[in-house]
Amino acid sequence: MAEQEIFETQDGSHSILSRQYGVSYHSRYGAIQETQHVFIEAGLYPKLLTSDKLSVLDIGFGTGLNALMTALEAQNKEAAIYYEAIEKFPITEQQVEELNYPEIIEHADVAPIFRALHQVNWGEEQQISPYFTLKKEQKDIVEVTYDEQFDLIYFDAFAPTAQPELWEASVMERMYQALRPGGVLVTYCAKGAFKRTLKALGFAVEALQGPPGKREMTRATR
Numbered sequence: 574m575a576e577q578e579i580f581e582t583q584d585g586s587h588s589i590l591s592r593q594y595g596v597s598y599h600s601r602y603g604a605i606q607e608t609q610h611v612f613i614e615a616g617l618y619p620k621l622l623t624s625d626k627l628s629v630l631d632i633g634f635g636t637g638l639n640a641l642m643t644a645l646e647a648q649n650k651e652a653a654i655y656y657e658a659i660e661k662f663p664i665t666e667q668q669v670e671e672l673n674y675p676e677i678i679e680h681a682d683v684a685p686i687f688r689a690l691h692q693v694n695w696g697e698e699q700q701i702s703p704y705f706t707l708k709k710e711q712k713d714i715v716e717v718t719y720d721e722q723f724d725l726i727y728f729d730a731f732a733p734t735a736q737p738e739l740w741e742a743s744v745m746e747r748m749y750q751a752l753r754p755g756g757v758l759v760t761y762c763a764k765g766a767f768k769r770t771l772k773a774l775g776f777a778v779e780a781l782q783g784p785p786g787k788r789e790m791t792r793a794t795r
Contacts, residue, residue, distance in 0.1 A: 577664065579671050583785075587672045589636060589664065594735040598635045600761070602786030605677060607761065608638050610784035612727045615792055616759035617646060620725050625652040628722060630751055632714055633729040634660035636672055637690045640707060644690065645680050647704040657708045659717055663695070714739055719751035726752060728760035733767065742770050749774050752795040763789035 578590045584603030591598070600607040620627055631639050640656055647654040669691045675684040686701060693699045698708040710717065714730065715738075726748055730739040738744075740762070748758055758771075763780060768791060771778050776793035783790040 577668065579668060581673075586638075586674060586677045587636070589668065591731070591735075594731050596731050596735045598633075599638065600784060600786050602784070604636075604638060605642075605674070607784045608642050611761050611790050612639050612729070612759055613642055613646060615781055615790065616725050616727060616757060617643060620757060621646075621650060621652055624724070625650070626654075627652065627724045628655045629657070629725045629727065630719070630723040631656065631658040631727045631729065632748075633727075633731070634658035634663070634709055635729065636664060636674075637669070637687065638674060639727050639729060640690050641674060641678070641683070641687050644686050644701055644705040644707075645678070645683065648682065648702055651704060653704055655706045655708075657710065657723075659710050659712055659714060661711065661713050663711060666691070714744055714747075717751075718747060721750070721753045721756075723751050724753055724756050726756070726758040728758055728762075733762060733764060740764075740767055740770075742774065745770050745774055745776075749776065749795055754795055756795045758793045758795075759791070761787060761790050763787070763791050767791070768793075 576592050579587050582588050582604045584606045586605040588597045588599040588604045675687050689701050693707050695709050695711040700706045733740045768778050771793045779792045780789045
């Protein structure tokens with residue numbers, strides 16, 4: 574039995590089920606819907622109101638969907654985005670070919686951009702379009718350290734039930750340090766213990782309406 578299995582979510586877009594952790598990479602109610610709601614609308618759009626030049630850190634590159642939709646928004650809004658992504662277990666080239674985002678998302682450049690995102694060598698910085706630069710790091714979250722380098726963090730690790738160590742105070746402290754003052758972390762998680770951890774570290778925490786299938790999500794500002 575395969576360790577990872579591609580399946581169709583309720584909005585027609587693909588996600589991947591990790592049998593190792595017993596969870597999927599995206600919401601079963603809609604992969605694209607979730608990324609649009611949690612990371613683009615609650616994270617990227619508000620930051621673009623204040624600046625057309627942003628640095629984004631993606632914790633959990635996964636299928637590349639967050640990066641893809643951010644790259645397309647950068648192009649649409651002519652905003653310069655530097656995007657760094659952390660992923661310990663990259664998906665395979667075959668899985669990339671099977672994912673249906675280029676067929677589902679309506680944008681002239683979606684297919685070449687999606688392909689380019691996955692062809693970037695790990696550890697190398699590459700300009701994907703005039704507005705989007707990507708660097709991918711094949712590392713564990715606990716190995717990364719940043720110092721006030723990012724305006725926005727997409728915290729898209731597997732759920733606390735699957736990988737509780739990724740949601741502990743030590744990791745969230747690294748996220749706090751990674752953000753510039755006024756920087757924002759957005760995530761689908763809305764667990765009380767998680768939000769209390771963020772507040773204890775100095776984040777200003779907001780509970781926002783969640784994507785389809787979830788009552789709440791979290792936005793935290795340094």
